[in-house]
Amino acid sequence: MNATTPDDLQARILYRDGLILVLDKPAGIAVHRGPKGGASLEAGFSALRFGLPRDPALAHRLDRDTAGCLVLGRHHKALEKLGLLFKQGKIGKTYWAVVEGAPQADEGIVDLPLGRLDATRGWWMKVDPQGLPAETHWRVLVRGDGRSLLALTPRTGRTHQLRVHCAASGFPILGDPIYGTGDRDARLHLLARRIEIPLYKNKPPVEAEAPVPEHMQAEVAALLGGLGAE
Template sequence: MTPEETRARLLYRDGLMLVIDKPAGVAVHRGPKGGASLEDDFEALRFGLPRNPALAHRLDRETAGCLVLGRHHKALEKLGLLFKQGKIAKTYWAVVAGAPDADEGSIDLPLGRLDEKRGWWMKVDPKGQPALTIWRVRGRGVWREAPVAWLELEPRTGRTHQLRVHCAAQGWPILGDPIYGARADVPLQLLARKVVVPLAKSAPAIEVEAPVPPHMRETLAACGFAEETMRKPAL
């Protein structure tokens, strides 16, 4: 992205933290084999500071939405501790294939590595690390002649691919997931919709929302989502 395009994706900025709207299909950092990543564009987000901001957490390459950056070392330490302690609330939107029987629930399934050859691929494993996801159905519909549902997901733990594996394990995989999901002919239908960051004890937590990306508008609309209604203030 150009510096202007990078800055246009900025959702929040203060002296400690930035939140940007990560585009889908872009790795947040260079992998072992190198290649382009979102970090390459962070110089455009210095805003007068001597060093680039840095990642406070990670999002999968295929996932769009809220990505938190620390603006300097002390900020990264503070944000890292908040993430580690589970004090930063994260809300995701997903469109899944199929339809959950209930309207809300929780998924409490431990996760472990699929095998040593696929270090980032995960599976439900009784001997794995605890993983908990809270979910709620926000809409149901039909897309391409098949039932789909729009879910709000809150991961209470931060395991690799947690939401993707948990949804697949319930029988309603996330659309566009090439590893665990269904309909790999579309981009992954997963959005990091909101983060809530309690940066200061003396001030309200900072809430930041990401807009719905273009590649999710059609499937969400099939489940009843309408962007114009989301912008209207509550009566």
């Protein structure tokens, strides 16, 4: 499936109104074109105008290998509002991750600052006492045989935060070739499952939930007893 075709992009809309779109981003494609070029999700955003004169634009980022809820602003004022909400930490984000092993407790907080690994590794990150503050709340949804399903809530938005925090805590995300034990052909088992956006005054937050992507369904379904694709 070509994730940037008009039909596929439109089929991936989880929520749409006059200000925003929430897409179900597929894993394995960058959200925007990098310095080396290559395919990107935003290359197909012209299919998401729905009568407006300009393409929608990214309100935030997801890693290439992460699937799930991606928020777009449909015009400049919407992007300004979304940018402020993200900056103020008012947008609720919940990720699902299949991890190797299991935390001993049922929930907790990882509070470890992060910095760049080195100048030659692009955006690869490491725990760094001199780095930027980074905090992740985690909760065990279910434990299985050697693996667990966690709900992760980042309270900051650092690059690769969830991946580094899980690995540093002893439960790396399954299929992570950088911070875990996955090889180059592995698929990262990380999903931006749910997002809550307090966009309108005197109205409930906009909510969207992404389905479990195909490459995660077997593991999630096994852990949840067959309910993983719901």
